Amino acid sequence: MALSIPTTSMATTTTTTTTAVISSILLLLLFLPTSYCSENYNSAIPVSDIDLLEFPLNLEYLEAEFFLWGSLGYGLDSIAPNLTMGGPPPVGTTKARLDPFTKDVILQFAFQEVGHLSDEGDGLVAVVVAMVVLVVGCGGRVVVRGGRAAEEVVGWAIKNTVRGFPRPLLNLSAEAFGNVMNSAFGRALKPAFDPYANELNFLLASYVIPYVGLTGYVGANPKLQSPISKRLVAGLLAVESGQDAVIRGLLYERAREKVKPYGITVAAFTDRISELRNKLGSAGVKDEGLIVPTFQGAEGKLRGNVLAGDQNSVGYDRTPEEILRIIYSSGDEHVPGGFYPKGADGVSGVTTGCSFSGSPYPASRGIALNPLFSKFLKLANVGVNKLHSLKYHVAQSNVMSMVLPLW
Ligand SMILES: *[C@@H]1O[C@H](CO)[C@@H](O)[C@H](O)[C@H]1NC(C)=O
């Protein structure tokens, strides 16, 4: 992961670390009366929510790039470079050969994804601004670049920089999709499947993506504590499901058509892809193709399956671990690969006791910390979260006027 962190001399680092510790302690004092890990603090976004909200960024980045490149022939680096936060450009992307209708739809998806990335990114601007003021007030020196989530602000307190969550390295090459299809069929398709070759192939490749994100949002929702987080996830879920429904709908129209030159129907492709995801996810059936055995259709009565759902037609859920197993194509959340050669990001090694413990994620932004400092970090995070929640209740300028007198 090409994290670019400004270099500083040893002396500066030491001074600034001390400054950061002091300012964090003050921050801590500022927010001490409210509870640790915010069990019931109704307006705060608990630390555990932040991991759950950040993790889907991995998929949102992937979707944004795939849809932008597929429809336009260029990606985030041209459309919204600051959303990448300096992450490496995706590998193997190219413009797809799409008919005007499909291009129109995919382009809409693409900009929806850009919006998703922006929402998640901008939510904490006020926190970053507030932190800057607090730390400057403390005599610290500040380097703020692409302010992002609260825990990264705390990351900055250690490293003298705001460590973002840059776009992870994405492998969107025809070969990466071709490998998914080969695994799905248990043999090498000849010629290799090319997602960019035509609109049908692109839709089949798209079948691979938003659905996984969708199950992740369903899985995340019950674990979220703050109403603000739940609202965001519900809103993201709504649009991801809509995208999946459109993709499935367009494919369903052609379900019995044979994909050239393989002589395999569209329905069989979706069936095999779904089966593969069930296998990789190792958590039972959570994925269904477009034509299913009757018992899997709505109310166990139908074979047509334009939307996937459980026996009550309620959307399936997946955990971040299940999702990693699938998007790495490895079946193991510890073994990156597939679309994420260097792993996903967003589940920090500086993870809090309130969230996924043990952080199995190889590309996480972990920093080796001694236990005491990491405990302290958690508390500082809680303070930052309080600031975060303020953003939602008052205008940005009011945040400042509320924070400064306290200071
Ligand atoms: C990117 O940064 C510029 C300048 O800092 C800002 O005006 C713009 O709104 C940002 N764009 C996005 C999509 O965040």
Ligand SMILES: *[C@@H]1O[C@H](CO)[C@@H](O)[C@H](O)[C@H]1NC(C)=O
């Ligand atoms: C992308 O994936 C293809 C197929 O697995 C692989 O051959 C290629 O080396 C990968 N590229 C990177 C940069 O990981």
